[in-house]
Amino acid sequence: MENAAFDSSGEASKGESLAGRHPNPAAADGLELKRKVGLFSGVALIVGNMIGSGIFISPGGVLQRSGSVGLALVMWAACGLLAILGSLSYAELGTLIPKSGGEYSYLIDGLSPLHPFWGPLPAFLYSWISVLLLRPTTFAVGCLSCASYTVYPILTSLGFCLDADKEDLLIKITAILYIGLITALNCYSVDWTIRVQNVFTIAKLVAIIVLIGCGIYQLSTGGTQYLAQGFEGSTTEFGTLATAFYGGLWAYDGWNNLNFVTEEIKNPYVNLPRAIMIGIPLVTVCYLAVNVAYLTVLSPQALINSDAVAVEVGNYLLGPVAFFIPLAVAMSTFGGVLTGAFATGRLCFATAREGHMVDVLSYVHVESRIPTPALIFTAIIALILVASKKVTSLIDFFTFAVWIFYVLAMIVLLILRKTKPDARRPYRVPLFVPILTIVIGSYLVVAPIVTDPAIEYLYVLGVLFIGVLVYIPFVYYKCSLGFMGPITRLVQLILSVGPTLKPAAD
Template identity: 50%
Template sequence: MAPVTETKSVTFNFLTGSGIFVSPSGLLERTGSIGMSFVIWMACGLLSLLGALAYAELGTMNTSSGAEYAYFMDAFGAPPAFLFSWASTLVLKPSQMAIICLSFGKYAVEAFVTECEPPEIVVKLVAVLIIVVILYVNCYSVNLATSVQNVFTAAKLVAVLIVILGGAYKMCEGNVQHLRNPFKGTIYSIGNIATAFYTGLWAYDGWNNLNYVTEEIKNPSKNLPRSIIIGIPLVTICYALINISYLTVMSPLEMMTSEAVAVTFGNRLLGVMAWLMPLSVTISTFGSANGTLFAAGRLCFAASREGHLLDILSYVHIRRYTPAPGLIFHSIIASAMVLYGTIHSLIDFFSFTAWIFYGGSMLALIVMRFTKPTQPRPYKVPIIIPILVLLISIYLVVGPIVDKPTIEYLYAGLFILGGMVFYVPFVHFKLRVPFMDGVTVFLQMLLEVAPTASMFE
């Protein structure tokens, strides 16, 4: 693969996803005030910056594109690395795709329902339908999937630009009444602040994605931290401007009650051109979901090839060379999450699980400072940074459970711990279930897939 030299633009692209069109209402609801919501937005940007800088050291220590899997393997050995690949396959990637597709459904349906909230069942059906469409695109051709990603990426920037310029125009007209008394009604609950971080951090999710392509970055020891230091503050400022823009045309209460805030913004500001907002956001979320499935299918493929998942998930289509079984497996789990979850519950579910592993990566960095002191570190962060991010990650995981435990946290914990039930017999001792060979052969014939080794011999 060609080296990725434009890392600053790549960082901005990774971070500016569909979250900014979903998170503002939930974050404002959980903080209770405009002022505290802005504090959380800034704190989320700072936390993402610190976490990304710590990841930059990890990424330059181990330049393989395995990210957390490689770091856990280096610091702790195979079982924690397996648990990460297990949780990523069964929890993180499917819930990520489910959230994005539900966002697509919200904005797609909202464009046609202006007088009331869109029916939840219709939103879910649209979300499942878009998963099927994206699955078809990714199973049909790798080139088609990457082309869709490249074309649809620009839509998110169009939507962001419309909101910021529109907000600037309204501020010039003097529409700043909703920005007065910013801290009135603030909720200071420990659990609410933590879950507000979940909502805000969802919009920033992607701060660690450059570590998945470290091998493709030219001179990563310089370009990786430089792109992080420039890209994340730029995104943070962009998100602050978007929230200010929303408040120039909507009251805080209107923002809290609207899950498609960009549509409401467009309806208030753009008049006959209001259709631009839902169109831009739906195109943006389609591209984000496509990229998520593209990466998730490869994660299934890589994990199963290492013996961490079913053999069939490491097979590829005999003519199209796409990892169809992994793509289908991931899409089925994502569809189930769409049908049984909501955007905000899934964000909590995703963030709770993700910050367990983000914290684990910080611990891996700290451990390797002592266990591998002589290993080359082309880029090195002050040790206080991973310690601080580790402490915050502990708070983000423990705080919501102590303050207000919900079933999503139990599900996430059981998924992670349940991985060891499979690891010990099937990975460590390599136990094979007799009837699974027959199931594998049946699925191989049905899906027209084969192991990569036999295809290229």
């Protein structure tokens, strides 16, 4: 059964489609996203999302799996190098395919022409995992972490002592409030979201600078006993090194977030590559310097055992102003979740615009041009996860699955070099960069399965298999959802949103 898509006035638009399918992108009443993100805001979006709570709370996982101080620092540098290699390849993809949605847009544009069925399938499966599980889970976990660093100091300062159940309930309620606040800010204004993001990015960089300053002071007074252990005890196990990589890469997660908002970047052909080349090396230097600073105060074992490394270092060195560190952790986490939600909404929007999610998720507000339905949809899933917390334990295993799609995106870059050799490429990455990234990424995917197989990897395959079962009828055969017509019209009337134009190909 067919249903007409409706414009913001409630009338049938020119782009009729099956319910749940994307309307004609060339419809005369289509809307476009506004370009609000400049170079500074682009750098802040990258840095703000990459630097969350992890580097402040417990970076000991990389050290534990590496086995030595020296190898741990090498792993942090190697993870940064991998993020830089990947982002340089994404800079070419982002300027060649200037669409929001990151990997999804590159997979759909690069692989769809190759085969009508198998071509779009990887893009759909990426969106299936990311939009419905991974990114909302990250959103939920980030808000829970931010809530913890808000609730604990307040309870301590007021002298309250709650039992575990009441404390857990209070943290959940606070996390729900954070989800609502972040979603409301993202839906209200891109300008205000960017301003808040910039402020929180500056705040977390100040905290980083304070910690690095503490490390420099300790080094100047001879605090090198733990760093002097060097590579003593380094692991040489193939699989353990891969899991150490995962620990570091989790802290670097977000290196590709600017590619999710390409359609909102001012002069993306210039600002996208520049922001990437500034932001990710900056984060890499910060991570290395902060880890050195930690090891001037804490022993390797103390670093591994600590759940709040930065707080311990602050208490040891900052005295009466040590309260600044937990405040910085809360601000850093909030800023990271804010930028993550900003990017996730654009991924959901881009997916729906291609017909891989229900049609209404591709609509934007008629005045602000913000993808409000996609942002609210992501928040609803995050709220469910905060209430249940049953899926959060699987996030590491699904992170491994995402690296499959990162590798595929690099392969798409090589394919486009062959299929579109004369296409406009404002930025062109050296060929060895995507090839090296493919090799390293493939190792990260295969090594943990070979050396330490776990049933959780079957869960990943199960979710991908369910995605294929959904893809066949609803995407490939374009089966309609008859009940979506009235829902779409109701959402349009409530949120004042309308269908969008797909950006023109160069």
